[in-house]
Amino acid sequence: MAAxxxxxxxxxxxxxxxxLRLYQEVLGVADDPGxxxxxxxxxxxxxxxxxxxxxxxxxxxxxxxTATLRRLMLVASAQEAENGPPFKAASGAAALDAPMxxxxxxxxxxxxxxxxxxxxxxxxxxLGTIVQLAALPLLRACHAALAGAVPAQWGQGxxxxxxxxxxxxxxxxxxxxxxxRCGRCGADWAMPTLWCPFCGExxxxxxxxxxxxxxxxxxxxxxxxxxxxxxKTATTLRPWAPADVPLADIASVEWDVIALxxxxxxxxxxxxxxxxxxxxxx
Ligand SMILES: [Zn+2]
Ligand SMILES: [Zn+2]
Numbered sequence: 001m002a003a004x005x006x007x008x009x010x011x012x013x014x015x016x017x018x019x020l021r022l023y024q025e026v027l028g029v030a031d032d033p034g035x036x037x038x039x040x041x042x043x044x045x046x047x048x049x050x051x052x053x054x055x056x057x058x059x060x061x062x063x064x065x066t067a068t069l070r071r072l073m074l075v076a077s078a079q080e081a082e083n084g085p086p087f088k089a090a091s092g093a094a095a096l097d098a099p100m101x102x103x104x105x106x107x108x109x110x111x112x113x114x115x116x117x118x119x120x121x122x123x124x125x126x127l128g129t130i131v132q133l134a135a136l137p138l139l140r141a142c143h144a145a146l147a148g149a150v151p152a153q154w155g156q157g158x159x160x161x162x163x164x165x166x167x168x169x170x171x172x173x174x175x176x177x178x179x180x181r182c183g184r185c186g187a188d189w190a191m192p193t194l195w196c197p198f199c200g201e202x203x204x205x206x207x208x209x210x211x212x213x214x215x216x217x218x219x220x221x222x223x224x225x226x227x228x229x230x231x232k233t234a235t236t237l238r239p240w241a242p243a244d245v246p247l248a249d250i251a252s253v254e255w256d257v258i259a260l261x262x263x264x265x266x267x268x269x270x271x272x273x274x275x276x277x278x279x280x281x282x
Contacts, residue, residue, distance in 0.1 A: 002243035003027050009251055016250055018079050022133050025075055026068075027243060030137040034064035037141040049156055051163035052146045053106070053276045060138060062280040065098035069134045076130055083126050090120040090127075098134070099280035101127075105135035106162065106278070108270040136184060140242050143185035154189045157197030158271030161187045165271050166197055167249045169222065169233040170240065179239070180231075183249050186242020196224035197231065198267050209233075212258055219252055221259050230264040232256070 006024055010017045043055040073091035077084040090096060097116070104112035105128075113131055117124035143161045154160040159182035167183030169191055178191040195202050201224050210221040210230075218235035232255050240248055259265075 002241065002247055005244075005247060009247065013251070013253075016253070018076075019129070019250060021079060022072055022075055022130065023246065025071055026133050026136050029064075029068050029071070030140065030243070032064060032137070034061040035137040035141040036145070037138060038145045040142065040145065042146075048151060051159060051272060051274065052149055052161050053142060053163065053274055054272070055275050055277075056142075057277045057279050058106075058138065058142065059279045059281050060099055060102065062099050062282060065102055065134070065278075065280070066096065068137070069096065069098040069101060069131065072130045072134055076126065080126070083123050086120075086122045087126070087130075090122050093120055095119050099278045101131045102135045102138060103276065103278040105131040106139060106276050107274045108164070132184075136246075139185040143182075143187055143242065150187065150189070156271075157200070159185060159187045160189055161185045163270070163272035163274045165267050166231060167245060168252075169197075169231050170236045171233060172236045172239065178233075181240060181245045181248075183246045186245055188239055196227060196229065198229040199224060199227035201226040210258065210262060212255065219255060221255055221262075221264070223259070223262075223264055227267075228264055229267055230259045232259075 003024070006020050010020050037058055039059050041057040042052065046054055070091040073087045077087035077091065080087065101113065101116055110128060113128050114124040117127040139162050146161055150160045158165055162182060162185045164182050164184045166180035168181050170179045170181060172179055178193060179188050180191045180197055181188055191197060194204050194207055196207060201207060206225045208223050208225065210223060220233050221230050222233045223230040232252055234248060
C-alpha cells in the first residue's frame, strides 16, 4: 500500500520528494529477514506504564545496519547540494557505527546522534532524519514481535512498544473509536475522548480543535491549551498499516504549518527514557 502511494505523493508535493525517496529505500529493505527482532531479550520487571522495549537488548546484523545506513546516506547525498559531499564521504567512513546510531535513534538520543554527526562531518539534523529512517525496519519488526504483549489497557499518551509520542490520531470506522498511532513502530492504541496524550489534561474547557475551513480532507488538529501541543486527527475507515503512518503524517504537513501558526507545537522532549540496546551481530 505505502509503496504504491509514494509516486502520487511526489507528484502532488515535489517539496516532499527528498524525504519520500529515502522512505522508499527504507521500504525496499524492510522485508529483509535480518531485521527480525524475535530474538530480543526483554526486561520482565517493567512497570505497567513502561513501553515494552524499555531496557530491551535487540540483536541486529551489523552488516545489514551498515548497508542500510550507507545506502540512505548515498541517496541523501545525491539529492542535496549542500549536504551531498559530506554525506558521500560519511557513507564510507570507518567511523560510521550503524548499530550505535540505530540504537541512538531508537532511544531518541539526539546528543549521541549529534556527536556522531560532528565526528562524521555531517549536519546533525540531517543525520538525525536519516538514522530515524534507518531504525524504522527494526522498530516495526519489534512491534510485530511484541504485538501480543501490548497491554489491552495502555493508559499512556506515548507508544506502548517504543515509547515515542504519537504522530497522528485516527477516528476510525462506524463507531468513531479514537486511536493514537506511532510513526516509528506503527503501534495503534486507544485514546479516550477529551484527553491530551501529551500532558493528560482532561478538562474539556482546555481541549479544542482547529478545523481548517479551506481544506476538504477529513482531518483536523486537536489541541491542548494546557501544554500547547497538538495532534493531527484523521477520519479513517480502516487502520493505517504501520508503513502508511509516516506517509499520512508527511502528506498532511500543511496542517503542521497551521498548528505552528497558531502557537502550537509537537512535544520537544522524548516521552520516556527507553534505554534499549542494540547487540551488533557480526
Ligand atoms: Zn512505537
Ligand atoms: Zn496537553
